[in-house]
Amino acid sequence: MKTIYLASGNAHKLKELQSALDLAGLSVIVSGPDAIGGMPEVEETGSTFEANSLLKANGLREIGPAGAWFLADDSGIEIDALNGKPGVISARYAGEECDDEANNDKVLREMIEVPHNQRSCRFRCVLALVGHDVEETFSGACEGMLLSKRTGTGGFGYDPLFQPLESQFTFAEISLDEKAKISHRARALIKLISWLKQQDV
Template sequence: MFKELVVATHNQGKVEEFKTLMQGLPLEIKYLADFEPVEEPVENGRTFAANARLKATYYAKKLGKVCIADDSGLEVQALDGAPGVRSARYAGEKATDEENNNLLLHNMKFQVKRTCRFRCALCVVQPDGKVLNEVDGICEGMLLHAPLGEEGFGYDPLFWSTELHKGMGEASMQEKNKISHRGKAIRKLMAIWGKKK
């Protein structure tokens, strides 16, 4: 088992979640902010899994370290799975969370069926490009008609969790991590690693 793992993300919200969810692992966990900046890869995969693999492979080779990358987003049933892999860039390449949320609410204005899910794909890759692990996690819910709560990031304010019976934007980090797509994926990964120790 490797001793050091780099979480390949610049998203501060994700960094905080990884820090909490991976507490207690016998690994030194580092983040992209701990290294000299490298150009970001083009995320042109058609699935979350493809993008996670692309990012993990890219950063593992660039940094010469074992890297874990996540690709995640929101899939809305009434929009045929959109925003999907375009979740972070739904309203444009440099879109803010607020701009993405506003566009989604606009596109869903006349929709009665509001079933949606958060999906996360995680991939762990060695510096030589070998994929060590790939897992995913899903969190089911409903899309709200307006933002709710001040917690979380991304589409959290628009997501009603059917597991928590509250808005994701109202949930504490602890509550969210128990049921979130990323929490589920990381726990799957840790269960696999537990078997490999």
């Protein structure tokens, strides 16, 4: 049975990934970085989601067992009127010590004069899988519009400002189950699962 070490200490992400692989009928055990000494410090110096996810996956691989695979993700929001920003700096758009509120405030200020029909954006996620003779990335996106004010109290990050094209509600208003079906991360995960099935794991 193959083991995938996920470069995240987030218990929800570990459970989500294991459940998705189980449902797909894959014989894979998902383990966190704690099982191999903890996640090493990795500087996310890449200019793309692909580059940063590979940096994190390879960072974990350096301390992990030789025969295993290592998975990492990087994600963020791309706003067309801002030439794709915040992009890879979505989590720290308003500064290194900022929080979700500050990031949302900055985006709202920068978009204040942009009309609704020009507020297209997307959440993008890239999963990177590395191991012996393996280096693959899987990208997923969820297209939508950036609202002019926060709507909803759920979710995190830019969720209160993001309305996916498939819904009349923001990511901060829809259920976790509905979000899991259309999210950027879910779509990247579908591609990863398809690739894993081709490897007969």
